[in-house]
Amino acid sequence: MTSLHAHPAAPPENSGGQNATVPVAKDALRVAIIGNPNTGKTTLFNALTGLRQRVGNFAGVTVERVEGTFKGHDGKRVVLLDLPGSYSLSAGSPDERIALEVLLGRDQDRWRPDVVLVVVDAVHLERNLFLASQVLELGIPVVIALNQYDMAESEGIRIDIPALIHEVGVPIVPTVAMRGEGIDPLKRAIAIAATLPAPARQFALPEIADVALGPLAECLIGDGFAPVAAHMEALRLLGVEHPEAHVARVPCIEGSIHRAAESLRTAGFVPGRFEAEVRYGWIAQVMSRTVTRRVNALLTLSDRIDAVALHRVWGPLVFLLLMVVVFQAVFSWATPLMDSIETFIGVAGRTIGGLLPPGDLQSLVVDGMFAGVGSVLVFLPQIAILFAFIGILEHSGYMARAAFLMDRVMRRVGLHGKSFIPMLSGYACAVPGIMATRTIEDPKDRLATIMVVPLMSCSARLPVYTLLIGAFVPSTSVLPGVTLQGVTMLIMYLLGTLVALAVAAIFRKTLLKGPVRPMILELPPYRWPSLKSLAVSVMQRCQLFLRRAGTVILSLSILLWALATYPKSTTDPSLSVAAQQEQQLANSVLGRIGHAIEPVVRPLGYDWKIGVSIVSSFAAREVFVSTMSTIYGVGDTSENAQALQTRLVEEMNPVTGQPVYTPLVAVGLMVFYVFALMCISTVAVTVREAGGGRIGWGWAALQFGYMLVLAYGAAWMVYAGGRALGYGG
Amino acid sequence: MLADAPLATEVSAMLQTLVVASIVFLAAVFVARRVVQSLRKAKAKAPGGCDCGGQ
Numbered sequence: 001m002t003s004l005h006a007h008p009a010a011p012p013e014n015s016g017g018q019n020a021t022v023p024v025a026k027d028a029l030r031v032a033i034i035g036n037p038n039t040g041k042t043t044l045f046n047a048l049t050g051l052r053q054r055v056g057n058f059a060g061v062t063v064e065r066v067e068g069t070f071k072g073h074d075g076k077r078v079v080l081l082d083l084p085g086s087y088s089l090s091a092g093s094p095d096e097r098i099a100l101e102v103l104l105g106r107d108q109d110r111w112r113p114d115v116v117l118v119v120v121d122a123v124h125l126e127r128n129l130f131l132a133s134q135v136l137e138l139g140i141p142v143v144i145a146l147n148q149y150d151m152a153e154s155e156g157i158r159i160d161i162p163a164l165i166h167e168v169g170v171p172i173v174p175t176v177a178m179r180g181e182g183i184d185p186l187k188r189a190i191a192i193a194a195t196l197p198a199p200a201r202q203f204a205l206p207e208i209a210d211v212a213l214g215p216l217a218e219c220l221i222g223d224g225f226a227p228v229a230a231h232m233e234a235l236r237l238l239g240v241e242h243p244e245a246h247v248a249r250v251p252c253i254e255g256s257i258h259r260a261a262e263s264l265r266t267a268g269f270v271p272g273r274f275e276a277e278v279r280y281g282w283i284a285q286v287m288s289r290t291v292t293r294r295v296n297a298l299l300t301l302s303d304r305i306d307a308v309a310l311h312r313v314w315g316p317l318v319f320l321l322l323m324v325v326v327f328q329a330v331f332s333w334a335t336p337l338m339d340s341i342e343t344f345i346g347v348a349g350r351t352i353g354g355l356l357p358p359g360d361l362q363s364l365v366v367d368g369m370f371a372g373v374g375s376v377l378v379f380l381p382q383i384a385i386l387f388a389f390i391g392i393l394e395h396s397g398y399m400a401r402a403a404f405l406m407d408r409v410m411r412r413v414g415l416h417g418k419s420f421i422p423m424l425s426g427y428a429c430a431v432p433g434i435m436a437t438r439t440i441e442d443p444k445d446r447l448a449t450i451m452v453v454p455l456m457s458c459s460a461r462l463p464v465y466t467l468l469i470g471a472f473v474p475s476t477s478v479l480p481g482v483t484l485q486g487v488t489m490l491i492m493y494l495l496g497t498l499v500a501l502a503v504a505a506i507f508r509k510t511l512l513k514g515p516v517r518p519m520i521l522e523l524p525p526y527r528w529p530s531l532k533s534l535a536v537s538v539m540q541r542c543q544l545f546l547r548r549a550g551t552v553i554l555s556l557s558i559l560l561w562a563l564a565t566y567p568k569s570t571t572d573p574s575l576s577v578a579a580q581q582e583q584q585l586a587n588s589v590l591g592r593i594g595h596a597i598e599p600v601v602r603p604l605g606y607d608w609k610i611g612v613s614i615v616s617s618f619a620a621r622e623v624f625v626s627t628m629s630t631i632y633g634v635g636d637t638s639e640n641a642q643a644l645q646t647r648l649v650e651e652m653n654p655v656t657g658q659p660v661y662t663p664l665v666a667v668g669l670m671v672f673y674v675f676a677l678m679c680i681s682t683v684a685v686t687v688r689e690a691g692g693g694r695i696g697w698g699w700a701a702l703q704f705g706y707m708l709v710l711a712y713g714a715a716w717m718v719y720a721g722g723r724a725l726g727y728g729g
Numbered sequence: 730m731l732a733d734a735p736l737a738t739e740v741s742a743m744l745q746t747l748v749v750a751s752i753v754f755l756a757a758v759f760v761a762r763r764v765v766q767s768l769r770k771a772k773a774k775a776p777g778g779c780d781c782g783g784q
Contacts, residue, residue: 361745364752552763558756562749619760684767 028069028077029194030111034099034135035119036128037085037439038524040147044119044177045082048187073184073191081111087127089134089236093441103138104229115141115193117186122152122159122174125291129283130276132168137201137232141193142170145186149174155525156294164290169199200228203282205235209274212263213238219252234260235278238271302397302525309401319405322398326389327493328486330382330462331469337381345374364561367630372557375629375644376549376622379463380542386459387541388534390427395529399424404523413501414508416440419449423500426456427493428541430682434689444512448504450689451703454677455500457493459545460621464673465492467625471645472666496674499710552619557626560616563590564630582654585631604672604712605665605719607653618678664727668718676711677704 035041049068066082083102084095105112118135120128125146136142152159165172171189175182205213213234220230237243237257247253261271269277308314349370356362393399403424407417418440426433433453440446457465466489475483508514569587571580585591593615594608601611609631617624625644632647651660677683683700690699 357741357745359742359745360749364749551759555756555759555763558753559760562753680764680767 028079029072029115029190030079030081030113031115031117031190032081032083032102032111032113033117033119034083034103034131035085035147036087036121036124036131039085039119039121039128040177041085041119042082044145044147044175045080047177047180047183049080070187073188076191078187078190080117081113086131088131089232090239094438103135103140104225104233113140115143115190117143117145117190119145119147122146122149123155123157125152125157125159126283126287129168129286130279133202133279133282134232134236136168136170136199137228139198139226139228141196141198143186143189143193144168144170144172145177145182146172146174147177149182150176150179158292158294160290160292164286167202167286167290169202171196198228201231203278203285205278206267208267209264209269209278212260212267216253216256216260219250219256220247222252223247223250235275238264239273239275302523305526306401306523309398310404315401315405319402322393323490323493324482324486326386327490328482329389330385331466331483331486331489333385334381338378341378341380342374345370345377349374360565363565364558368558368561369554371629372560372626373549373554375625376463376553377546379466379622380545382462382466383459383545384538384542386462387428387538391534391537392529395527395534397524397526400523409501413505415448415501415504416442416445419445419504422449422453423456423497426453426458429458429460430454430456430679431685434682434685437689442514444508444514447690447699448507448512450686451507451699452500452504454679454682454686454703454707455496455503455675457496457674458621458679459541460679461492461673463622463625464617465489465670467628467645467648468666468670471648472661472663492670492674495671499675503706503710548620548622553622553626556616556619556623557630560590560623560627560630563593564588590631603720604668604715605662606669607660610660610665610669614672614676614678619680621673621678624673664719664722667722668715671718672711672715674711675707675714677707 033041033045045066045068049070068080068082070078070080072078081102083099086093086096086099088096089100089103090096102111103113103116116135116138118132120132132142132144146159146161146164149159159174161172161174171193173182173186173189175186177183204210213231216234216237217227217230220233221227225233233247237247237253238261243250243253243257264271264274309318349366352370353362353366356365393402403417403420406420410417410419419437421439422433422436424433425436430453433456434450437446437449437453440449469485469488473485473488475485478484478487564585565588567588569584571583573580575583586595590612591608594612597611597615598608601608601614606614609628613624613627613631616627628648629644632644648661649659652658653660683704686700686703687696690696
């Protein structure tokens with residue numbers, strides 16, 4: 001048990017491998033930085049610490065912990081800990097729980113700050129002051145950074161800072177973290193704050209409430225809470241459904257909360273809303289004394305755009321139109337760049353292959369490495385274009401509108417509006433998407449979202465879609481500037497999204513039954529996206545893709561080449577070279593595995609080569625393309641991605657003499673990839689985020705299983721249904 | 730010199746096999762390590778963990 005009076009804090013105890021606590025000199029000042037999401041907290045953290053940062057995890061959990069250091073105004077070393085963004089200390093989500101535990105000195109590291117730096121968004125001062133008012137009652141000196149001060153001014157918000165300091169009772173420094181403005185005064189304020197007494201609650205509770213909450217506060221003080229923090233906790237616990245871990249084990253807690261709530265109810269208050277009412281009551285007074293506004297032209301423009309973008313009918317149409325433009329651009333704009341990369345890889349492969357003597361080494365380099373990695377690398381321009389568009393939609397403020405439009409749909413299927421962001425992240429990659437569910441408070445909402453995020457078409461599926469669409473879907477124009485290829489791509493993305501919503505609805509009505517909670521969403525004003533930040537996000541995505549191609553895809557391509565090449569078998573010399581290669585491939589390990597699984601994939605219209613490519617892509621989806629490239633490339637040094645598409649179109653079944661790949665098979669295959677969970681990393685992150693251990697593995701197995709059944713069933717329905725309708729195949 | 734030609738071809742072939750085997754071995758080790766890393770990550774518990782099991 002740690003007394004909150006312990007000041008200065010005890011040195012950190014390294015509780016095992018995971019944390020990243022910077023060794024703190026005894027005289028170093030510990031500062032925790034906290035703020036609402038989107039207040040520029042991390043930008044301010046970076047502005048203060050520069051590159052002197054260390055990233056790890058909070059002990060015992062996987063919430064990222066970032067610590068940095070800087071030299072304080074008085075020359076003293078300052079250690080700054082970045083706490084997860086939180087709207088309040090109500091500890092609804094796992095991230096908020098960590099913030100509260102650190103501030104109360106009850107996290108596993110026992111890292112108790114000497115000063116808390118609260119980052120407040122000057123544009124949304126009213127909402128941000130809620131968290132600040134809670135932090136003021138923790139018994140720790142506080143400094144407030146009034147960030148994005150320039151934006152507040154440009155939006156006509158005038159804040160009387162001396163008056164605000166007077167009202168709140170702590171140093172307040174206006175900052176513009178993006179431009180590094182106000183950083184020096186902020187450092188000075190932190191040094192001064194450490195010498196000041198800790199602030200206290202700035203408003204008085206009704207007397208009856210004081211009396212009702214007294215025994216609850218006493219119960220907490222008895223467990224080692226500092227008196228000031230205990231009163232904050234008592235007020236906070238009234239609005240919490242179940243006490244969190246750090247207070248749940250206090251023996252008198254349940255009874256004390258119950259009695260306090262009863263007393264308040266008798267006095268005519270609603271206990272669940274009491275804290276919000278008293279805090280917002282105080283905030284309203286502060287705002288009326290310190291802030292003035294004038295109507296702003298920019299807001300009016302945003303409002304005018306929103307009249308269309310959020311319209312009941314026009315809104316979804318605008319959204320759909322934007323999506324059509326995005327996917328069409330992914331297809332048509334990328335082509336010239338893809339052709340250049342393809343030519344370059346082809347030339348490089350042939351040149352390097354030419355330097356090597358004919359034999360297995362040459363085949364490994366040309367058919368394994370260059371064909372395997374090259375076939376995936378050509379999709380880099382498409383990845384860049386897709387993420388440039390996603391970036392523009394995010395930075396311009398449109399994504400928040402899309403979330404608003406989707407909230408209606410989300411709630412209909414029983415998901416929380418906050419589920420939209422993890423699902424949107426799933427378009428990039430399911431791993432960050434699943435990790436983004438940490439912002440969802442309700443465990444059932446969170447788990448339902450985790451279960452469906454991998455159904456969103458991630459960037460690893462893009463190469464598979466592009467290969468098959470490019471080969472089998474004609475580029476006929478369906479609308480001016482829109483081709484059937486672009487529309488097919490959009491349909492694949494929509495299919496994944498719609499099925500994700502349907503599956504979520506099933507989970508919320510069965511295994512994960514529970515009430516639907518409303519979402520409060522902040523709509524930022526529209527703004528021009530910054531080219532620099534757009535470029536950075538696209539570059540980061542491209543780097544990830546390249547790193548993956550150079551490591552995982554390369555290694556798997558080499559292994560697949562070995563499986564497709566060995567053991568060597570004697571072939572019939574009377575056959576053509578192509579037939580001999582086919583015979584060798586069929587006798588290889590890969591060929592034998594393929595033939596063994598052929599009966600399973602045959603009902604879907606697939607031959608053994610598709611079957612083995614699907615099996616190999618269980619490690620990573622893009623490997624489907626590289627396996628295809630390796631299978632069709634072994635022994636042929638002139639292959640490249642374009643030729644792969646041609647090879648697929650020309651591939652004939654040796655028994656029937658019919659094409660192996662018909663448009664029906666190709667569509668079925670794409671549908672299979674829309675639904676199948678073929679990614680080891682996603683399985684691992686689901687295990688972890690669903691609770692780890694047996695429970696985590698159980699949910700991951702369920703996720704993998706239902707997606708596989710869905711993929712197989714849907715691909716079969718496409719193939720069998722298409723044939724029944726006379727589409728051939 | 731002519732008598733050495735088949736030997737040189739044989740050595741070259743052996744070297745090639747050795748290089749190919751090493752590359753394939755390294756790739757296998759890399760993939761195995763990635764799989765083990767993923768499984769290790771899965772062992773770590775998420776914040777608060779979801780306690781919905783058994784529902």
